[in-house]
Amino acid sequence: MTLRALVLCGNGTNCEIETAHAVRLAGADEVNILSVWELVAGHDTLDAYQLLCLPGGFLDGDHLGSARAGAFRFAHGRPAAGRDPIRVQLDRLLDAGGAIIGICNGFQLLVKLGLLPTRAWEPRVTLTHNLNGRFEDRWVTLQADPESPCIFTRGIGSIDLPVRHGEGRLVALDDAVRDTIRDGHLAPLVYIDPATGAPTEAYPLNPNGSPGGVAALCDPTGRIFGLMPHPEAFAHYTNHPRWTRDFLEGPPDNEEGAGILLFRNAVDWLRRNHG
Amino acid sequence: MILRIEAGPQPHRLDPMGKKACATAAGELPGQVDDIRVVRVYTVDSELPGDVLATWSRGALSDPITDQVSINGHLPTEADWIVEVDFKPGVTDNEGRTAREALALLLPDRPVPAVYFGLQYRIFGRLDRAQVHRLAEDFFANTLIQRIRIASRAEFQSGQMLRANPPVVRITHEPRVRAVSLEGDDAALEALSRQNVWALSAAEMKVVRAWFERPEVKDARRRAGIGEALTDVEMECVAQSWSEHCKHKIFSANITYTEDGKTEKIPGLYKSCIQATTKAIRERDGENDRCLSVFVDNAGVVRFDEEHGLVFKVETHNSPSALDPYGGALTGIVGVNRDPFGTGMGAELLFNTDVFCLADPRREEPPPTGLLHPMRILEGVRTGVEHGGNQSGIPTINGSVVFDDRYIGKPLVYCGTGGVIPLSLHDRPGYRKYVQAGDLVVMVGGRVGMDGIHGATFSSVELSEESPSSAVQIGDPITQKRMFDFLLKARDAGLYSGLTDNGAGGLSSSVGEMATFSGGADIDLAKAPLKYAGLDPWEILVSESQERMTVAVPPDRVDAFLAMSRLMNVESTVLGTFTDSGTFTVRHDGKVVALLDLEFLHNGLPRRELAATWTPPAPVEPDLPARPDLHGLLLRLLSRLNIASKEYWVRQYDHEVKGRSVVKPLCGANAQGPSDAAVMRPLVDSLRGIVVSHGLVPRYSDIDAGAMAAASVDEAVRNAVAAGGDPATFSALDNFCWPDPIAPAPDHERKLAGLVRANRALAEVCLAYNLPLISGKDSMKNDARVGARWISVPPTLLVSLIGIVPDVRRAVTMDFKRAGHLVYALGFTRRELGGSEYLAELGLASTDVPVVRAAANWKLYQALHAAMGRGLLASCHDCSDGGLGVALAESAFAGALGCAVDLAQVPVDAPDLRDDELLFSESAGRFVVSVAPDRAGAFEAALAGLPVARIGEVTAADRVELRVSHGNTVSWTLAECFDAWHAPLAFSAGKDRT
Known part of the structure; x- marks a missing residue:
């Protein structure tokens, strides 16, 4: 099969180029970048794609809260004549066995659309202000849950990635939602203390104070995945803040950054299982 | 009927933004403030259908998991004091605009009312009204652009705040054009200039007067039906074009320079030191000339590889940042974004840089009257650049913060942006413009309001207590991002022939300058979309409302251009036509309101004649301690503000969006070491990189501004070499921020002599390093007058540098x-x-x-x-x-x-x-x-x-x-x-x- 991926951009996204690059490195056959305005105008649909990437950025400036106005636009924007609403297109992509990754602002968008931790189309969790009230750019260490159904994080173990956000603290509606996440292994990545390997709520190892160190969510199918860290920003070993120390003697044999693994996992999985 | 919606965290939820405000307040009033909760307030000057209101307030204005919402009533509170802050009428309200766009989705094909945003601080503590007022003025609001309302618990619960009117702009004024009379003696002309914030001297105004008295000019004016008298539209246009900000009158002036008893004539520092240096290096480089476009466009362009050029520009936004640090810095960064973007046919933006010069933020005593506390400036400026850079998705990769208490008069806020531009675009160089007579003048982006009127002329005068607040703008990164997304698409589709930034001077500057490509322009101001009615034509012409570009669109592409603009949700309006008439013709509703000869407008300004005298300081030997405590002294030095870690800034700026960073601002085992320069890869699939660095050492100016300039260049080069840059590929930008070197400023001849020495040293060191100067700017009025006292910045030159790292895997930390x-x-x-x-x-x-x-x-x-x-x-x-x-x-x-x-x-x-x-x-x-x-x-x-x-x-x-x-x-x-x-x-x- 031809594996086609779409990076949806516009209205404040700003990571579309590196996200598309990462998906190409991961082995997708065709990667398109499409503006949300073009999607709304019906220039293209989601139907031809197996992988949808919602990249990082500041949808509508995050003015009403991160990705809130963006989610509202997805929910209430009118489709062009002859086209289905975006929500219907998203459902169809997922029902056909496709996958969605939302990164940072894209994760906030998925959460506010009500697609995580289950595809309820009704918010069950939110991502809100970091405990210290600040936007921060720093690298963190994450541990993958090997029992998670997430198709993106299989075999990851631990991984270093940058976070760049002011609203990354996960708040659940109630205990039932928290139980769903825990019991279903729907938090595929958590912030850990690299010294102990244990999940952490302590700043700055956990940059936002997210309970249990939760940095990402997936749905029970494992095909809807959102994470606050930026895997597309670790596409080459020189992206890592300590590369001049770790590779003092010369470049590694494989110069690819570890962030590509998440995309390659999904591309490989979709190639095997889509349809 | 006013509709009012309050949204805020549910009582059992954490409120980090409230906690942050509380920490600030508690720091000011120890023991008196227990807690602060923040509530967002949206006001609509209209009624809405019930279902629309419910969907909008619950889906768009609040978070269903964490927030509670109240419509036309307060969310209950037992807070002791309530402070509500919103914008004054006409001030850019980004949150309100986004709320309105969300509302528009629910009101298709129906008029959508304006939405106004405010913040409510609910303070729990033991304060009196005066203390609450001070907190509000010092920390929660800037009264220049914002309104404050304060209520005690009883007043609040009585519903007093519910009756506040939203900040609707109401201008009853009928737009009109006035005739301007330049009669009178020098004193009268200077008074007229001051009163209108034209920032022109009597001599310059007499040049204008003489021009309009010419018989052939009078003739042409009669024929065009504008009448002989000079209009306010024309006078404003001339004042803007001839401002120090736009014309660099001091850098162009003939200077009589005296040093060591010898006197010589310098025919303009810009020409003899800056341009000549670059010219000499380009000639020396011959076929290996790295410069592609210098001194002719919004930013300099140099070669990166076979297919790409690099564009880099640094600007200052000092005066606005002194008045409104947040808005000033935000506008500074999103404003300088438009310079590389408006270079040639448009660049993809790659990185931002920022350098701030501030007074010691730990100052105990209150600042002089009319000036803001340095901590407030520090934090406002920091936040402005954070929002501008982060929301635009441009990494802030290099910068510094320099402290000196003389910057309390004017903080220096340098903002830079670099980009990458295709060497070839539709089979012609991408770094040039191709505007021709017949192309349409199209204004793209935001609308025109009164914000930012007189920015260009205002920055050319010193600050005083009467400084106009209309000179302050607030940037809107998202409107700009949409515009850039659209214009890059239009560029690649070949839909325009040139573009430029609407920055200082607004349409007057952007159309006036682009008109020089074709030889004229004819625009109608009545076609410009306004934020609100009631602007006079001159105001529309010189308004510096943000997020606008002026684009030249060939007539056969205009339909496609406008269609793509609509698709991408960007407003574009045809204002007129580029011509080859030799004049800049401005109409209002068809009637000619300005008729300006382009040659006169751009070259009619007479050169100034200035004098400078340099006397070297008498040698001083320091009386060093006999047995210095090296251990203690090194620690004290490490703690000095100019040396101490700037991690506080770096972390809050996104410095690696775009995913191409190689050497980040912080490096080392714990990623907390201070990198000398930034290294990044402009292209995701190439290992060829760029290095970006800077140098500035204003404290050397106290001894010799020449030594300061030389050291600044050396520091920039040294930093870039340290990180792995190839010194043969470097290019530099010079940004001068000087205390006023013109009479009646105190000690002006010495300040001007320092400028001469700095320029000469700059030229000398650049020639030795084969370092071309590709772009620069000067800001020459960095003084504050407090009563009779002048507070002047130390002469400051920022040298910014961009160069090539041939293989980023060889970068060094x-x-x-x-x-x-x-x-x-x-x-x-x-x-x-x-x-x-x-x-x-x-x-x-x-x-x-x-x-x-x-x-x-x-x-x-x-x-x-x-x-x-x-x-x-x-x-x-x-x-x-x-x-x-x-x-x-x-x-x-x-x-x-x-x-x-x-x-x-x-x-x-x-x-x-x-x-x-x-x-x-x-x-x-x-x-x-x-x-x-x-x-x-x-x-x-x-x-x-x-x-x-x-x-x-x-x-x-x-x-x-x-x-x-x-x-x-x-x-x-x-x-x-x-x-x-x-x-x-x-x-x-x-x-x-x-």
Whole structure:
């Protein structure tokens, strides 16, 4: 099969180029970048794609809260004549066995659309202000849950990635939602203390104070995945803040950054299982 | 009927933004403030259908998980005081605009009312009304652009705040054009200029008067039906075009310069020092000329590879930042974005830089009347650049913060942006414009309002208590991002022939300048979309409302251009046509309201004649302590604000969006070491990189502005070399911020002489480093007048640099890497303590300011770069503020490794330097590097014949150990060095003030 991926951009996204690059490195056959305005105008649909990437950025400036106005636009924007609403297109992509990754602002968008931790189309969790009230750019260490159904994080173990956000603290509606996440292994990545390997709520190892160190969510199918860290920003070993120390003697044999693994996992999985 | 919606965290939810405000308030009023909760308030000057209101308020204005919402009533509270802050009428309200766009989705094909945003601070504590008022004015609002309402609990619960009117702009004024009379003597003309904020001298106004009295001009005006009298539209256009901000009158002036009793004529500093330098280097480079477009466009363009050019521009936004630090800095950064974007046919933006010069934020006493507290400026400026850069998705990769108490009069806010531009676009160079007569004048982006009127002329006068608040704008990164997304698409589709930024001077400047390509323009101001009715034509012409570009669109592409604009949700409006008539014709509703000869507008301004006199300062020898406490002094230096960690800024700026960062602002074992320069890859699929650095040392100006300029260039070059840049590929930008060097400013001839010396030193060092100046700007009125007192900034030159790293895998960082590596000092250390952080710490003075020996340095830089290309360096750190001592400590704690160094081995070219001179002198052209032992031979051979000496080694101990004179040893733990360096500017959340 031809594996086609779409990076949806516009209205404040700003990571579309590196996200598309990462998906190409991961082995997708065709990667398109499409503006949300073009999607709304019906220039293209989601139907031809197996992988949808919602990249990082500041949808509508995050003015009403991160990705809130963006989610509202997805929910209430009118489709062009002859086209289905975006929500219907998203459902169809997922029902056909496709996958969605939302990164940072894209994760906030998925959460506010009500697609995580289950595809309820009704918010069950939110991502809100970091405990210290600040936007921060720093690298963190994450541990993958090997029992998670997430198709993106299989075999990851631990991984270093940058976070760049002011609203990354996960708040659940109630205990039932928290139980769903825990019991279903729907938090595929958590912030850990690299010294102990244990999940952490302590700043700055956990940059936002997210309970249990939760940095990402997936749905029970494992095909809807959102994470606050930026895997597309670790596409080459020189992206890592300590590369001049770790590779003092010369470049590694494989110069690819570890962030590509998440995309390659999904591309490989979709190639095997889509349809 | 006013609709009012309050949204805020549910009572049992955390409120980090409230906690942040509380920490600030509690810091000001210890023991009096227990808690603050923040509520967002949206006001609509209209009714809405019930279902629309419910969907909008619950889905768009609040978070269903964490928030509660109240419509037309307060969310209940027992808070002791309530402060509500919203914008004054007409001030850009980004949150309100986004709320309105969300509302529009629910009201298709129906009018959508305006939405106004405000914040409510609910304060729990024991304060009186005056204290609450002070908190509101000092921390929650800027009364220049915002309104404050305060209510006690009882007043609040009585519903008093529910009756507040939204800040609707109501202008009853009928737009009109007035005739301007330039009759009268010099005093009358100057008074007229001051009153209208034209910032023109009497002599300049007489040139205008004489032009309009010419018979042929009168004739042409009669024929066009505008009448003989000069209109206010014309006068404003001329004032804007001839402002210091736009015309650089001081840099163009003929200067009579006297030094050592000798007098000479300098025919313009810009021409003789800046342009001539670049010209000489381009000629010398011949076929290898790296410059593609310099001095002719919004930013300079240099070659990157076979297919791409690099665009780089740095601007200042000092005056607006003094009045409204947040809005000023935000507008500064999103404004400078438009310069590279508006260069040639448009660039993809790659990175931002920022340099702030501020007064000590720890100041205890209140600031002088009319000026803001430095901490407030620091935090406002920081937040403005954070929002502008982060929301635009452009990484802030390089910068610094320099402290000097004279910046309390005017903070300097330098914002830079670089981009990448295709060398070939639709089979012609992408770095040129192709505007032709017949192309349409299209305004793209935001609408025009009264915000930012007179920015260009206002920045050309000193601050006083009467400064107009309309000079303040607030940027809107998202409107701009949409516009850029659209224009890049239009560029690639070949839908326009040129574009430029609407910045200072608004349409007057952008259309006026683009008109020079075709030879004229004819626009109708009545076609410009306005934020609100009631603007006079002159206001529309010079308004600096943000997020606008002026684009030239060939007539056969205009339908496609406008269709793509609509698709991408961007407003574009045809205002008129570029012509070859030789005139800039401005209409309002068809009637001609300005008819200006382009030649007169752009070249009619007479050159100024200025005088400068330089007297070198009398030599001063510092009375150094007989037995300096080196241990304590190094720690004190590490804690000095100019040396201390800037992690507080770096972390809050996204410095790696775009995913192409190689050397980040912080590096080392714990990613907390101070990188010398940034390295990034402009293209995701290429290992060819760029290095971006800067240099500025304003404190040397106190001795000699020439030495300051030379040291600034050297520092920028040194930093770029240290990170792995190839010195043969560097290009530089010069941004001068000077105290007023024109009468009646005190000591103006000396200030102007400093400017002459700085320019000459700049030219001399650039020629030695084969470093072309590709773009620059000058800001010449950095003074505040407080009563009769002038508070003037030290003469400050920022040199920003961009260069190439041939293979980013060879980039080098400043942290020690492995125990056992050998430590070398490169470059001579001299007795040059003048202007040093060391003497400043001791409160001493010396005139022995560092002298840049450029020819010798240049050899070292080239050899060092060649050695880096062979992978011979493990670390490289430039020696600057605080000298060798600070550089060694920084390399050590950044690498979490110790070092043992013998000071006696440091290269010197004169005997008998004291320990403190060796450690803290700031001589130019020096580095501290480390080398793996198995590469030491090759390294030493590569730098043979240069001032290079092995001074010690990296150790596994957690100590910096220094062998000094008389066989003594001084040592520091890494922790004490790091803590001294990291603590001073590591503001906790409680210090934040926005």
